Amino acid sequence: MSQRQTRRDALKTVGLGTAAAVAPSLVEAADGRPPNVIVILCDNLGYGDIGCFGSTKHRTPAIDRMAAESMRLTSFYVTSGVCTPSRASLMTGCYPRRVGLHVNAEGRQVLFPLDRKGLHPDETTIAALLRQRGYATACIGKWHLGDQPPFLPTRHGFQTYFGIPYSEDMVARRGRNWPPLPLMSGEKVIEAPVDRSRLTQRYTQKAIEFITAHKDGPFFLYLPHAMPGSTPKSFASPRFRGKSANGSYGDAVEELDWSTGEILAALTKLGIDDRTLVVWTSDNGAVRGHGGSNAPLGGWGYTTAEGGMRVPCIVRWPGRIPAGRACDELCTTMDILPTLARLAGTKAPADRIIDGKDIWPILSGEAGAASPHEAFFYYYLAQLQAVRAGKWKLALPLEARWHSFGGAAAKCPATLYDLEADIGETSNVADRHPDVVRSLMALADKARDDLGDLNRPGRNQRPAGMVKSPKPQVLPSK
Numbered sequence: 001m002s003q004r005q006t007r008r009d010a011l012k013t014v015g016l017g018t019a020a021a022v023a024p025s026l027v028e029a030a031d032g033r034p035p036n037v038i039v040i041l042c043d044n045l046g047y048g049d050i051g052c053f054g055s056t057k058h059r060t061p062a063i064d065r066m067a068a069e070s071m072r073l074t075s076f077y078v079t080s081g082v083c084t085p086s087r088a089s090l091m092t093g094c095y096p097r098r099v100g101l102h103v104n105a106e107g108r109q110v111l112f113p114l115d116r117k118g119l120h121p122d123e124t125t126i127a128a129l130l131r132q133r134g135y136a137t138a139c140i141g142k143w144h145l146g147d148q149p150p151f152l153p154t155r156h157g158f159q160t161y162f163g164i165p166y167s168e169d170m171v172a173r174r175g176r177n178w179p180p181l182p183l184m185s186g187e188k189v190i191e192a193p194v195d196r197s198r199l200t201q202r203y204t205q206k207a208i209e210f211i212t213a214h215k216d217g218p219f220f221l222y223l224p225h226a227m228p229g230s231t232p233k234s235f236a237s238p239r240f241r242g243k244s245a246n247g248s249y250g251d252a253v254e255e256l257d258w259s260t261g262e263i264l265a266a267l268t269k270l271g272i273d274d275r276t277l278v279v280w281t282s283d284n285g286a287v288r289g290h291g292g293s294n295a296p297l298g299g300w301g302y303t304t305a306e307g308g309m310r311v312p313c314i315v316r317w318p319g320r321i322p323a324g325r326a327c328d329e330l331c332t333t334m335d336i337l338p339t340l341a342r343l344a345g346t347k348a349p350a351d352r353i354i355d356g357k358d359i360w361p362i363l364s365g366e367a368g369a370a371s372p373h374e375a376f377f378y379y380y381l382a383q384l385q386a387v388r389a390g391k392w393k394l395a396l397p398l399e400a401r402w403h404s405f406g407g408a409a410a411k412c413p414a415t416l417y418d419l420e421a422d423i424g425e426t427s428n429v430a431d432r433h434p435d436v437v438r439s440l441m442a443l444a445d446k447a448r449d450d451l452g453d454l455n456r457p458g459r460n461q462r463p464a465g466m467v468k469s470p471k472p473q474v475l476p477s478k
């Protein structure tokens with residue numbers, strides 16, 4: 001039996017999070033400096049929406065070429081099927097419940113305009129961590145971790161911010177007296193309402209300007225796109241509108257491919273390609289009815305099915321990360337913070353629990369490198385719904401399983417999937433593996449104690465930030 005299989009099947013019950021260990025030595029680029037870092041995050045883009053992950057509908061030559069030069073992570077997870085909690089984990093290296101951003105101030109799925117809640121000022125983001133190491137930092141795109149001043153990117157380690165503070169679908173409509181969708185520069189609104197069809201184009205231009213200005217490095221660019229987006233009708237610029245084989249959704253995906261190609265071309269032109277690490281992924285799976293695909297996974301975004309929380313991920317650093325390789329070890333967005341800390345020669349915060357793990361051994365192609373996660377937990381809002389350990393995923397037995405934005409709930413039995421043999425979650429094998437069910441149930445109990453569950457706070461949760469009287473982000477009066 002292989003080392004990997006032994007680890008996977010042991011299902012040892014261990015702590016869910018620990019303080020960071022002593023920082024490993026700096027991982028340098030060829031010129032002896034820490035690497036530049038670019039994280040490209042798409043919005044609601046599915047596992048099967050790009051060619052290198054199986055799409056036959058979308059033309060994604062730039063992303064596919066990137067994948068050929070990179071490592072594809074095929075068991076890469078976000079921590080939520082919706083935007084805000086997923087993005088909170090990427091920025092902090094923690095489960096959303098850990099940092100109090102699994103729900104908004106009213107207990108709903110994501111933060112809305114004028115929400116009282118946001119990312120706590122005391123949390124340490126990737127940007128804050130890297131800025132301490134001399135990195136120039138920029139966030140260009142959709143933030144969605146709070147639109148009030150204490151929660152903006154500029155208060156969380158980013159020197160530069162250009163983008164929209166929440167989702168592109170959060171515009172005024174019946175029952176929602178929201179302000180016009182604002183485009184912000186720093187902490188000021190510069191356009192409202194923003195032309196959503198030009199967002200990908202403008203974000204790409206700003207990203208290349210930032211890269212060019214900081215080509216001597218090191219720099220950290222976080223590029224969270226607004227597309228394909230949260231509306232049934234996606235937005236693309238005239239150059240791409242109506243050109244794909246998959247309607248407006250496909251148009252948006254193909255423009256994202258163009259954007260990726262432009263950024264990679266800029267790195268080559270500036271001569272910094274071999275000292276820049278690029279991570280390309282999505283904040284959650286494709287949403288039912290919007291035109292996207294999560295194939296061959298089962299389920300949709302906004303859920304705890306694999307299709308909601310397993311996303312495509314490509315990681316590229318020429319000369320340091322093996323090219324053309326696929327890795328099926330379980331990794332998560334939470335792992336990006338501790339991994340980048342290592343690369344920058346520092347460490348994740350040691351004064352609090354960080355759920356992410358350093359996955360550089362996996363990314364660098366180290367022989368025998370295995371997932372550092374004994375278990376992964378699938379939460380929907382406040383409810384723990386599933387646990388994965390090794391190849392096994394258990395959908396927990398629940399008297400009322402919440403499963404939609406409409407708040408529907410239904411009783412469900414314990415359902416066990418072998419994700420190596422059944423990636424689509426079609427066959428319940430719980431009756432054949434009662435020992436595995438018991439082991440996963442024990443892990444779930446530990447998560448409930450540590451992180452909490454429905455109507456049950458966790459012992460090690462931290463509060464989100466709160467303001468008393470939120471004010472709209474509006475265009476200043478002339």
